[in-house]
Amino acid sequence: MGNYLEEGKKFLDTVMYYYDKAAKHTGLPQGLLERIRNCNSVYKVYFPVEIDGEIHNIEGIRVQHSLHKLPTKGGIRYSPEVSEDEVKALATLMTFKCAVVNVPFGGAKGGVKIDPRKVSEKVLEKVTRRFAAELIKKNLIGPSLDVPAPDYGTSGREMGWIADTYMTFKFGDTDAQGCVTGKPVGIGGIRGRTEATGLGVFYGIREFLNYEDDVKKLGLTTGIKDKTVIIQGFGNVGYHSAKFLHEAGAKIIGIAEYEGGIYNANGLDVEAVFKHRKETKSILNFPGAQNIENSLSMLEMECDILIPAALENQITKDNADRIKAKIIAEAANGPVTMLAEQILLQKGIVIIPDLYLNAGGVTVSYFEWLKNLSNVRFGRMGKRAEEKSYGKIVDTVEALTGKHLSYEERSKIVQGSDEEDIVRSGLEDTMIGSYQEIREALKQKPELGDLRTAAFYIAIKKIALSYQLMGIFP
Template identity: 35%
Template structure:
């Protein structure tokens, strides 16, 4: 397997880490340097000012972004996050990751991402709605069903997507459900969309476990990030007989050697706002969770969680990246050298964009699928993509991440060359 030393060691810059992974795969492929420049650069960057009248009558102004990275394979696709730590560089990196994610699972989209620098926990529901609607008004010049289709991300949900759809529709005078995915079912959402990212991640874990000879019914798992994605992944692993021994959220974590009752933990968090304090479990920090002696580790929180500083502490056999960019470039090399299989984010968490694609197709056709059909098609797409990446990794003796990027780059390269440069 690939064990080349990583020359990039800035653990805090997701953009540079993403560039590094792209360049590594491009070098392995012998990609033309000029074409690589084209594939790395974002096509369009929009920065907007988002004024908001607060509930007390005062005015505030927030900064928002929408980045379209690449459109060679189809309209842009990517989530919108509301978080106080959002930066333009982060949004550019996440848009690029969406390009490669869509390509590796072979759906006809390019990559995009959006965000507003804000702490939604400090905003009322009314303030959040007004902020969302004004942001959508500002970015409406570049979004649309054939141009750029937003979706949920950190701190956004089906209700926020409903506001986006309604705002865009009001501007055009008729309902346009396909402008956004991750909507409530009542206004054109898809069955299975809310669970898609976590469920898709577990499909990749099943394939990885099979390849590694690991029996999931006898395995243990820890999940960092017990939000929508992590909670679903934990529940799916539990359903497969896997013993989930630890989970965490932004406030802390809990551990139980005998395994947690995931349904009870979800109910407890819904009632209290956190997994912290869950009875019959031991408190645990985020770093302690990452270092647990378990078979499967699912980082499902934010980026840069596994770094050069703690990579040597990871004891899991499989790391399934349910979050975007949870492992830095140098940490990735360390895990590879230690024989730990890392299922890269652009494959492990692609279930969300796959079912977003299904939702978009259903919205464009005004014809909707059953949940069983959605999950069947999701499994088919994820399993097929995993096996393609696995085959390249074995044949070329590279990591799963480099193999995934090689496949993605090849597909975007072909689309770019076939379309040519205009004018």
């Protein structure tokens, strides 16, 4: 238990260090900086749940970091390692993450101290519904107040249970589905949410690699093609990050998981590894790959891009000096500690920070929330109108050229945008525009020094502006 608490405190200290490092460049009043820095509220609850005929008291935490915009937004994780400091750190990151990608939410986070791998689905449902009821009683959940989402140890299934519980309490509220995001599509979820964080990681890495001046300093060429990649974590985020990078021509040479890792210098077939793990419950013994017993050692292997997509505090002062990657792309929250970052930056390694790179999930959650409030599927009203418009253009081209397209060719050209197309377009635009803002801030203020500090800097400035425009601070 002590080690869990220590890790949570270390993570919170790291986030605060990054904040303070950027805040000193803003020139904002100290009182305003303290308001932006500190969590607004922490709610802890212990609730009884019957498990196998015995009463167990479960601890739940919900932290709302900032109310400069409502609702607040952040996932709920299930883990025996959940601690108040860890949840506070994650809620704080969410505030700045939303600001960086221009999503109009305040930051929040939640946690329930339970190991979802060691209890039945029936028990998980009991715990989830009871925790949701506790949040409802305290007015700590709702489409205009605080909107949870999946996180480590949770999924669309748990969000469905929370949504159903909320709608039972708030019967007749037509906005009730917006109380959580990351739901299954059949109950108000949005197409494209499952892969959103991993796809956002892909867009972010691709955008960084588009700038020749930046990649040349690392001895790399522009573009994703043939870049060697090692990924730690093959869950939802790690798998989708690997999938999209692989499809774009990158070589995924290593994948690390808690049971061990696999390595092939010529590249791994991501879909085949995914299928293998589904069938065998492990990535180990994948045909043509070398098993690596100590998966943490894979962080130290040579590659162009290292993607930590597991948990926080994975790269520390103890292993940072042995990292050989040219780019660390933080798909997880807080995988690099503050002492490790200092070592990595001195070595000239570029870190694409978590508060930008893994913001794809909250961006698409925002789209889902908008869909729930409008009560209409994206694309429903405009898709056929688009197709008719494109069809007229094709008709004109055919008339002018005297040539005619086949039915299949015509269908591909005139197809209107459905929900998934719109979601991916919105996510791509968000990741491109946000990276350009971060890069421009670093260009205008080189004393910021690195991408993370630049990202925190622009986030702090945006949040400060919100407070100032509300008249709370001069």
